[in-house]
Amino acid sequence: MMDVARLAGVSHQTVSRVLNDHPNVRQSTRSRVLWSMRELGYRPNSAARTLVTGHSRTIGVIGLDSTLYGPAATMHGVDDAARRADYRVNTVGLASIDRISVLEAVERLATAGVEGVVVIAPLSSASEALADLPTDIPTVVVNAHPESDIASVTVDQALGAQRATEHLLSAGRGTVWHVAGPANWSESKGRIEGWTRALDAARVDVPPPLTGDWSARSGYEAGRVLARLPEVSAVFAGNDHMALGLLRALHEFGRAVPDEVAVVGFDDIPEAAYFTPPLTTVRQDFSEVGRRCVRLLIGQIESPGEAAECSVVTPELVVRRSSTPSKIP
Amino acid sequence: MMDVARLAGVSHQTVSRVLNDHPNVRQSTRSRVLWSMRELGYRPNSAARTLVTGHSRTIGVIGLDSTLYGPAATMHGVDDAARRADYRVNTVGLASIDRISVLEAVERLATAGVEGVVVIAPLSSASEALADLPTDIPTVVVNAHPESDIASVTVDQALGAQRATEHLLSAGRGTVWHVAGPANWSESKGRIEGWTRALDAARVDVPPPLTGDWSARSGYEAGRVLARLPEVSAVFAGNDHMALGLLRALHEFGRAVPDEVAVVGFDDIPEAAYFTPPLTTVRQDFSEVGRRCVRLLIGQIESPGEAAECSVVTPELVVRRSSTPSKIP
DNA sequence: TACGTCAATGTTAACGCTCACACTGCCGGG
């Protein structure tokens, strides 16, 4: 910086002013400095700037070390929004999902000097861990359990599940079965809740939910059970991947989808429209979730002390073939 | 840090020594300092440390802003390996994929003070952009075009494609068609090359490849074309998602898989085993790719001036139903 | 006893930047 100043014939402070777009710099001086910077290939040192300002313009993201579509898509939303807001993004994948590793991850990011943290790990254990977090650092959680008083961005899982279930019920063929996600995921709980609510409202039996782990494999396993039960005519799968496994199992057992069994998934992954048959599902706008996380987080960073906001995103039912038996038999 | 020193009754330098595990600190002093740190909730300031040491212990990752499985999985591999090596990870998603945004992204990371960059954007444009990169910063590219002299980690796409094609040919039913990925991806080129090589070796015709964009949708479109051609009996899809769309189209046109048409994909995404029918595909070990990237990068960072290494990962054919007609008709 | 050695600690000066303040002209109003 001194070199730039010397070459431009000004003081280092003037260089700093040019760098930070201060108003009181004469146009001619400014361009001389800019030329000088380019000439020397000067790059400002962000560590020094962070040290003196106390702001790193960096946010941390704690994500699951998985390739699940939802978390990955949310991650991209966060990344993009942060870039637009001129913040950097520091990621930490979670090796395991107990509260200790969550706290470790937060501590890691805190030491790295992030100004806020987005947690994309919608597990009960994560939420619990966040309860006794160092409160000195702004945090936004994706799909947190509602009990917490931390800021969060939530997709209304229950509503989505309810819509999906109602849709299946509207075909009028008895109750709807459910392949749930892992019990310790808040999404699973929300979807079970919405599913139950819809069944209760329709005054039909609530069959015992099966539990998977979001993978196609686990959906397949559940499907092998459900396919054997002749009374099963409609299944709401906890996500699209499990729905895929489910479709596969039903196919193997010769249960026609949608004519004999209707299936609905959750997420609307890009492939869902190309399953056999194309999958009716509940779309979540993950990028929007990411964007809102960043908005809330930066809000907290730049004006601290405000009440933790909770933002709710509404999912949307996307109807495709897997739930709509052909009218012409 | 001064506060910690005062509370422990030592100088700030001794605190620093404890922090950095210097040998010459008496055990009793060390524990007094550690206690003092805990008491005050002290966190070292990484900006200050970076400023004085000149090392940020941070690597940058430039990734595609997509939810494609491969890049996401590689990303996780990088993240994990970096954490183990006690490096932080700074991500930048690429909004668009021209050379200008690549350079912008690198510049962004350079300003953020990263010590090296991993580029997970296997496009020709990206590779070209990297050619005229600021050379002052270590870089590793995933699946770079071989012409470059930058360090890279590459999956032997051609070999994988060749294996896949040979496998399809071995069933002995004429030539193998190909649904390629986008022309500007190096993966696409490698796979086309391997496919062509296998066909040439077997002295069969090389049909014109169709081109998709990796999405299930584009695979479906290609499938609608191929399904109409009665001579098509074996298709090698450029990735599993396109294979999914392809399967869907073949199914719609009543072309039985695998009995009438055999299909092979590429990647081995976790869902591939649950397609209808389960998909034969070529597995790439993406986490391994990520790990090697970090290894190479840290090698460059910690001992600069060494020749840029190029690491090659060998893919593996995974045979499932989609390419193996039932022996008992 | 005197002296070199070495472990354990302290002191001082950077690192590159921004902030607060001081300074220099020039302009316009009393």
Add this chain to the structure above:
DNA sequence: CCCGGCAGTGTGAGCGTTAACATTGACGTA
């Protein structure tokens, strides 16, 4: 004509840490 104000610039300090060197005391050895 003087003086307050303001645009444009420079000066010095300090952010929290580590590196380099200085200091201290204890111990073994000549």
